[in-house]
Amino acid sequence: MVKRVDCLKEHNTERENKTLKKIDGWLTSPKGFVAAGVTAGLKVSGKADLAVVYSEKPAACGAVFTQNKMCAAPVLVDREVNKKDYACAIVVNSGCANACTGLKGLADAREMQSFAAGLLNIDLNEVFVCSTGVIGAFMPMDIVRKGIKNAVAALSKDGGESCAQAIQTTDTFVKHSVYTAEIGGKTVTVAGIAKGAGMIHPNMATMLTFLTTDAAVAPALLKKMVKEVADHSFNMVVVDGDTSTNDSMIVLANGLAGNAVIDSGKHPDYQVFYDLLLAVAMDLAKMIAHDGEGATKFLEVNVVGAKNFAEAKIAAMAIAKSPLVKTAFFGEDPNWGRIVCAAGYSGAEMIADKVNLSIGGVRLVEKGLNCNVALETLKPIMSEKEISMEIDLAAGDAKATVWTCDFSYEYVKINGEYHT
Amino acid sequence: MVKRVDCLKEHNTERENKTLKKIDGWLTSPKGFVAAGVTAGLKVSGKADLAVVYSEKPAACGAVFTQNKMCAAPVLVDREVNKKDYACAIVVNSGCANACTGLKGLADAREMQSFAAGLLNIDLNEVFVCSTGVIGAFMPMDIVRKGIKNAVAALSKDGGESCAQAIQTTDTFVKHSVYTAEIGGKTVTVAGIAKGAGMIHPNMATMLTFLTTDAAVAPALLKKMVKEVADHSFNMVVVDGDTSTNDSMIVLANGLAGNAVIDSGKHPDYQVFYDLLLAVAMDLAKMIAHDGEGATKFLEVNVVGAKNFAEAKIAAMAIAKSPLVKTAFFGEDPNWGRIVCAAGYSGAEMIADKVNLSIGGVRLVEKGLNCNVALETLKPIMSEKEISMEIDLAAGDAKATVWTCDFSYEYVKINGEYHT
Numbered sequence: 001m002v003k004r005v006d007c008l009k010e011h012n013t014e015r016e017n018k019t020l021k022k023i024d025g026w027l028t029s030p031k032g033f034v035a036a037g038v039t040a041g042l043k044v045s046g047k048a049d050l051a052v053v054y055s056e057k058p059a060a061c062g063a064v065f066t067q068n069k070m071c072a073a074p075v076l077v078d079r080e081v082n083k084k085d086y087a088c089a090i091v092v093n094s095g096c097a098n099a100c101t102g103l104k105g106l107a108d109a110r111e112m113q114s115f116a117a118g119l120l121n122i123d124l125n126e127v128f129v130c131s132t133g134v135i136g137a138f139m140p141m142d143i144v145r146k147g148i149k150n151a152v153a154a155l156s157k158d159g160g161e162s163c164a165q166a167i168q169t170t171d172t173f174v175k176h177s178v179y180t181a182e183i184g185g186k187t188v189t190v191a192g193i194a195k196g197a198g199m200i201h202p203n204m205a206t207m208l209t210f211l212t213t214d215a216a217v218a219p220a221l222l223k224k225m226v227k228e229v230a231d232h233s234f235n236m237v238v239v240d241g242d243t244s245t246n247d248s249m250i251v252l253a254n255g256l257a258g259n260a261v262i263d264s265g266k267h268p269d270y271q272v273f274y275d276l277l278l279a280v281a282m283d284l285a286k287m288i289a290h291d292g293e294g295a296t297k298f299l300e301v302n303v304v305g306a307k308n309f310a311e312a313k314i315a316a317m318a319i320a321k322s323p324l325v326k327t328a329f330f331g332e333d334p335n336w337g338r339i340v341c342a343a344g345y346s347g348a349e350m351i352a353d354k355v356n357l358s359i360g361g362v363r364l365v366e367k368g369l370n371c372n373v374a375l376e377t378l379k380p381i382m383s384e385k386e387i388s389m390e391i392d393l394a395a396g397d398a399k400a401t402v403w404t405c406d407f408s409y410e411y412v413k414i415n416g417e418y419h420t
Numbered sequence: 421m422v423k424r425v426d427c428l429k430e431h432n433t434e435r436e437n438k439t440l441k442k443i444d445g446w447l448t449s450p451k452g453f454v455a456a457g458v459t460a461g462l463k464v465s466g467k468a469d470l471a472v473v474y475s476e477k478p479a480a481c482g483a484v485f486t487q488n489k490m491c492a493a494p495v496l497v498d499r500e501v502n503k504k505d506y507a508c509a510i511v512v513n514s515g516c517a518n519a520c521t522g523l524k525g526l527a528d529a530r531e532m533q534s535f536a537a538g539l540l541n542i543d544l545n546e547v548f549v550c551s552t553g554v555i556g557a558f559m560p561m562d563i564v565r566k567g568i569k570n571a572v573a574a575l576s577k578d579g580g581e582s583c584a585q586a587i588q589t590t591d592t593f594v595k596h597s598v599y600t601a602e603i604g605g606k607t608v609t610v611a612g613i614a615k616g617a618g619m620i621h622p623n624m625a626t627m628l629t630f631l632t633t634d635a636a637v638a639p640a641l642l643k644k645m646v647k648e649v650a651d652h653s654f655n656m657v658v659v660d661g662d663t664s665t666n667d668s669m670i671v672l673a674n675g676l677a678g679n680a681v682i683d684s685g686k687h688p689d690y691q692v693f694y695d696l697l698l699a700v701a702m703d704l705a706k707m708i709a710h711d712g713e714g715a716t717k718f719l720e721v722n723v724v725g726a727k728n729f730a731e732a733k734i735a736a737m738a739i740a741k742s743p744l745v746k747t748a749f750f751g752e753d754p755n756w757g758r759i760v761c762a763a764g765y766s767g768a769e770m771i772a773d774k775v776n777l778s779i780g781g782v783r784l785v786e787k788g789l790n791c792n793v794a795l796e797t798l799k800p801i802m803s804e805k806e807i808s809m810e811i812d813l814a815a816g817d818a819k820a821t822v823w824t825c826d827f828s829y830e831y832v833k834i835n836g837e838y839h840t
């Protein structure tokens with residue numbers, strides 16, 4: 001665990017440029033946000049399983065959701081909420097996904113929404129609802145109502161950590177990231193939390209991730225930015241290639257930092273705010289790959305020389321999803337043939353006899369041919385906990401980076417023994 | 421092993437209709453074919469690693485190959501051979517894939533072809549060349565030449581079994597299937613062998629599979645039929661989602677059965693010959709799924725109610741490739757949520773609240789809702805070695821079946837410890 005946190009710090013330093021500053025904090029770090037996480041009793045373990053996040057001022061909202069056609073009931077509810085400009089709260093439970101639950105599940109999600117709205121004295125369309133956990137079970141609404149009541153009563157500036165804990169399922173560490181920057185003379189803070197360790201191949205968003213910020217930003221612009229940020233962070237992570245039924249990314253921006261409202265891509269403060277959002281989202285996305293079920297190694301797959309970004313991503317995803325590549329890294333074997341093979345079947349254009357491949361900065365394939373690097377040379381690289389690789393497809397100038405993890409006995413154990 | 425063979429027999433009875441008859445045999449069962457497998461020394465284990473199949477009469481040929489852009493050198497050579505109508509021989513080695521070997525690899529593949537052609541006294545364009553094994557290593561041509569020489573010298577009617585053994589790599593049993601039928605008063609035989617246990621997600625063909633037949637069939641028609649048969653057999657199998665660099669399916673038809681030449685899809689004997697080819701190909705395809713690396717269970721994924729065949733296949737493949745589904749079956753857990761979820765992200769159209777799902781004939785999901793079947797009821801089904809499931813997408817009338825296997829600790833062990 002300590003090692004992992006250290007690794008993440010190294011990553012984060014890249015992003016600590018002169019404008020962005022990483023700070024320790026939670027969703028409550030931006031001005032005007034309170035939160036709480038409580039044990040309602042949905043998890044057998046007795047761990048926290050219900051959380052509420054609340055902005056004292058209506059916040060511009062932007063969100064993206066799973067593209068899975070079997071999407072969960074709360075996703076259907078949230079798509080409606082996201083059509084509006086402003087929202088005030090997010091209610092989340094873990095332990096039950098409320099997916100494959102039909103009309104009853106939809107009624108339950110709506111009741112979670114209206115029950116929380118009543119307690120918070122706000123409009124029901126100002127409340128996002130999220131669920132994660134077992135698919136196919138109905139929500140035990142008595143427990144859920146009690147949990148929402150307790151969480152709303154517990155809302156405070158100190159509730160950020162308990163909130164982050166309450167959204168976890170098979171996660172082995174709590175994922176949070178906070179950055180600040182000066183925007184128009186005001187300190188703006190962006191905070192985020194995420195959960196997710198399995199069923200991770202986000203399509204438009206990840207399992208569950210929530211970002212809060214006190215930046216002032218126009219709702220229409222925020223919605224556009226959220227999609228773009230998701231495409232460059234959560235949508236570049238894969239653990240097992242399974243896109244969840246519940247993926248949701250929700251951003252609330254309440255404007256309490258007092259900066260001049262950022263209302264277009266040409267606004268002078270647009271870029272720094274985008275960088276802030278992306279910094280938090282990328283941190284969280286990488287943490288999800290680090291915490292992939294059963295993961296022993298964090299893998300960064302860089303594809304360069306692709307025809308366009310879409311093809312670069314397709315090739316990187318094929319490599320990152322390949323069970324043969326993932327098990328090779330688990331076995332600390334520099335089996336480059338499997339990496340080149342995965343790029344080859346991905347569908348991305350590549351010039352077979354011009355392909356270059358490096359692992360950990362050491363060139364293994366040059367113009368499609370084995371460089372015959374001694375295994376001894378690669379041993380220290382393959383035994384690292386974080387390994388990056390780069391493949392040049394020699395078909396253009398585009399590139400993409402995907403984050404993933406290796407495939408271990410532990411993944412099989414976790415998912416073979418996680419019983420319905 | 422005994423259990424596996426028993427299982428296969430059950431499968432095969434389905435195909436033993438009044439016209440088709442399954443017999444015990446090898447590639448040498450059809451008239452006019454001889455074969456041999458020898459130990460050249462490419463495998464460290466000392467097992468057989470070089471094979472030759474030869475038809476005493478030039479045979480109409482049809483073949484399909486991997487769509488992987490990093491295709492191996494022999495595939496490049498064979499695409500040229502397949503442009504011609506007739507061929508006489510197949511030379512195969514295991515232990516070295518001759519993939520990612522550039523111009524030298526191509527020269528080596530051409531030398532294998534011409535060396536065998538010289539010994540057999542035929543044109544070099546009448547010889548198919550195949551390789552399977554480690555990617556990225558050059559062919560030890562001294563060993564290969566010696567092996568070809570010994571195999572050609574050993575060619576005989578009794579060489580079918582040694583030939584099938586010589587093409588294996590991580591396979592745990594030898595895959596062969598032979599059917600006969602009366603065609604126009606003549607007995608026609610179709611025989612096939614295959615290898616493949618990992619890197620299995622055939623795209624147009626499988627790892628390596630060879631079919632021989634004494635049927636008389638026009639070359640142009642055979643080429644068309646081979647593609648269609650591959651699409652309904654080998655292209656419906658997935659082990660790990662990795663499409664190999666070397667996938668090849670080659671069919672040789674020498675006409676020695678003496679039947680009237682089948683020259684079009686409207687020929688009266690077309691259907692029975694197609695059924696023969698498909699029966700052999702489906703048997704071999706299912707054997708590959710049975711022998712998936714580390715497999716403990718054979719899984720049949722049936723998708724019905726799809727908009728069209730392409731979407732039915734997409735949904736079935738998504739389920740069959742999902743590590744979450746595969747590990748659940750390994751753990752004998754009827755985790756239907758993962759199956760429905762995989763269909764949902766596959767991209768196939770589906771009506772979420774009309775989806776039905778059964779495992780082993782027991783309905784678990786009806787109209788998108790949990791049927792709450794007791795786990796006790798499912799225990800005997802989940803503990804079977806062969807399990808079939810059916811999901812109805814409620815979006816149309818098309819269907820598809822994909823064969824796969826579960827995902828075990830052993831897969832991780834085999835692929836984590838198989839060192840380059």
